[in-house]
Amino acid sequence: MPSEFELITRYFSRPVPGDMLGAGDDCALFSVKPGMQLATSTDLLLEGRHFFAGTDPFRLGHKALAVNLSDLAAVGAKPLACLLGLGLPSVDEQWVSRFADGFYALADEFGCALIGGDTTRSMQGVTLSVTVFGEVAPELAMRRSAAVLGDDIWVSGDLGAADIACRMLAGELPRDEKLLAQTRLALEKPTPRVALGRRLASHVHAAIDLSDGLVQDLGHILKASGVAAELEEVAMPVHDALTGYDAAHVRRAILAGGDVYELCFTASPAQRDSLQRIAIETGVPLARVGRITSGSGVVVRDAGGHALSDLPNGFDHFRSSGDARL
Amino acid sequence: MPSEFELITRYFSRPVPGDMLGAGDDCALFSVKPGMQLATSTDLLLEGRHFFAGTDPFRLGHKALAVNLSDLAAVGAKPLACLLGLGLPSVDEQWVSRFADGFYALADEFGCALIGGDTTRSMQGVTLSVTVFGEVAPELAMRRSAAVLGDDIWVSGDLGAADIACRMLAGELPRDEKLLAQTRLALEKPTPRVALGRRLASHVHAAIDLSDGLVQDLGHILKASGVAAELEEVAMPVHDALTGYDAAHVRRAILAGGDVYELCFTASPAQRDSLQRIAIETGVPLARVGRITSGSGVVVRDAGGHALSDLPNGFDHFRSSGDARL
Structure with missing residues (x-):
């Protein structure tokens, strides 16, 4: 009997382009155009740290992908595909459906096919992991x-x-x-x-x-x-x-x-x-x-040309002790 | 001033092959050989669900990568690179150092360069997300x-x-x-x-x-x-x-x-x-x-040729309510 977690995967099983092997196999498979490099980035997003508990799931689905697409933007890459890891304390199908709608709306807008990932029970609140793939000409990648x-x-x-x-x-x-x-x-x-x-x-x-x-x-x-x-x-x-x-x-x-x-x-x-x-x-x-x-x-x-003496540090509510990129 | 999380990134900053742009930029960049497809898979591993609290960090580093390399093995792909998302409740440098040693030992054995990722404070226990990349000839990929x-x-x-x-x-x-x-x-x-x-x-x-x-x-x-x-x-x-x-x-x-x-x-x-x-x-x-x-x-x-009537379902302690792959 399929588990409730297997059932929710149907919300993430929309078709992928014909040249990609998508959801359901051990790996997703896709091609990068000859001469292009693959650009990739991953982010963990944790409830209570990167977003508030109770955030509208449509917007959360959007944001989980958006912050990763932003990394592709920063190197000048064209989005190709993405993977989603989704840890949920319990299965609320309406929540999952709205989250998927928000995620796919942005993915469709940017041609970034969801080609795989996994779902699991999280004992601790919503846990998201998104990995994006794009392609960029090596000589054009912004560093x-x-x-x-x-x-x-x-x-x-x-x-x-x-x-x-x-x-x-x-x-x-x-x-x-x-x-x-x-x-x-x-x-x-x-x-x-x-x-x-x-x-x-x-x-x-x-x-x-x-x-x-x-x-x-x-x-x-x-x-x-x-x-x-x-x-x-x-x-x-x-x-x-x-x-x-x-x-x-x-x-x-x-x-x-x-x-x-x-x-x-x-x-x-x-x-x-x-x-x-x-x-x-x-x-x-x-x-x-x-x-x-x-x-x-x-x-x-400042407006008068004076250097600010007390520069606020990079800081936000969620990241107050400093996330860091590897 | 760098945060404690920025400090621990040094444990994950070992050199990457010259044709890969690794840790520290918005995206990692690498190439896939002409004619080969990229194979990729991602897994969330959560403390208390996929591993016991207190697991030896060297072994945990090994296992976090191993379960993803196993997905590459299942399609017949050659490992190329990986990304790591690491959420920690607090920073224990000795733990991080041992985790990194276990992760890198396996990564080195399989030629799977760690090229990026991020670290964050997790309010909830150790949260791991690993994404692997490999390459495989499209006609050979096992499905x-x-x-x-x-x-x-x-x-x-x-x-x-x-x-x-x-x-x-x-x-x-x-x-x-x-x-x-x-x-x-x-x-x-x-x-x-x-x-x-x-x-x-x-x-x-x-x-x-x-x-x-x-x-x-x-x-x-x-x-x-x-x-x-x-x-x-x-x-x-x-x-x-x-x-x-x-x-x-x-x-x-x-x-x-x-x-x-x-x-x-x-x-x-x-x-x-x-x-x-x-x-x-x-x-x-x-x-x-x-x-x-x-x-x-x-x-x-069974040994006598009789069909077992009561087949145990796929089940383990951690996955008892069923993880599912997208």
Whole structure:
């Protein structure tokens, strides 16, 4: 007799493209185009740490895949396929169905076929593991180590909303229902910048996606590239809904708020026109927020040109003791 | 300041082959040989469900990778690389170091480079997610759906030890220290049959690795192939240490014990000589335990030729409510 866990696999058994061997065998099988490299990334997402218990399952399905697609975006890869590990304390078919709908909606949008994975009972809350696969021409893959002295530093989209929503939901900030409604989607349903990443690949040097906060994630580029950075606070693309909100909280959200999934990248000043054109063509605003300098570390200058003395560290509610990428 | 989780990533930062971009970037990058398909599989392993709290971390590192390499073995793929997601309730550097040693020892043995992953705090016990990548010629990949009427059914290695060890450790069977010493390695340090799988690929029809028990896993082949099976109990390769042990427990361990990671496969009777030669060359015994018949389901015949009426279901201590593969 099939177990309840075997029964729920039917929610994840939608057809896969004909050249892929999908769900149900010991391995999934697929091909990478000749001359292309496989790009892959995996993330663990744990209830209570990476998302709140009770998060809408449709949005959770979306987000579990989105944060991984964002890694493909950061190297400029085209999504191909993904695997899902799903640990559940119990089987709630309605929950599973909604989760699958959210996951597949994003997977379909980005042509990222779910080709395998497993389900298990988790004694501990919802446990998610997603692995994505993409392909990228080796010479185009954007790397953290490629920033060059004199590069501009750019950020896609806008910043701050996810952090404010997260801190309201966690009770760290007073709950303002209107503001929460305006910022919550940024936290729970981020848009991976896949098309943008692929367009950027031939124009920029280093890139990273913003999962742990601008200062911390930019720091990974700086360390890998052996350079430093100066950021201009007034150039930051602050989310519209935060206009007029407490300035200290906004500053912290912009510089250190995690879970953003925008791209931060560095490019030669000669690329400014090209990048503005890409912004228009992809419909994703790009803001030039600073420059690569010599030395190490990040300096942030306020509107008056003074360096902030007390830079908030990369931090968010869930990651307060620091996830780390292998 | 780097967090304790960032610090432990140094245990997983050993060099990777020059043509792979490894740990530390948004994605790992690698190439698959022209004409080969990528084979991939992922497993979640949760403390208390897939392994006991307090398991020796060296063996746990070994096993987390071994169960995934076993999936590559089951399709006949050559291992290339892997990703690791590691959730820990707290950071015990000695534990992490031993875990990494066990993981790398097996990874090195099979040429399976650790090229990325992430670490996070788990509120709930050790949470592991491993994804493996291998390559296989599309025409050679062994699939569950390829069994043919009249095929022999074969099993590699021996059966029963992991289940008896697991049930003693779980307190379901009286603890016999000598027997536990003889069987425990089968549970905690299984050998993935990678070289065997690659040799079998051009000689056999369907294959699967035994993670959930012979009857249940063979059942996946039967269902995917639209056939039935008859197994001979006397032909089963019972682990030496179980000679003289309670017959009912041995039967259950052989037919339904999980966590075995031997291969079960079907092949034409014309392949018997070739398979015996492969057994000698790889040093892995192969036992012919039954045949593929028409219909559906599994019949097991005892020494007198009588069909067992009460077939134990695929079951082990950890998987009692049934993990399922997507």
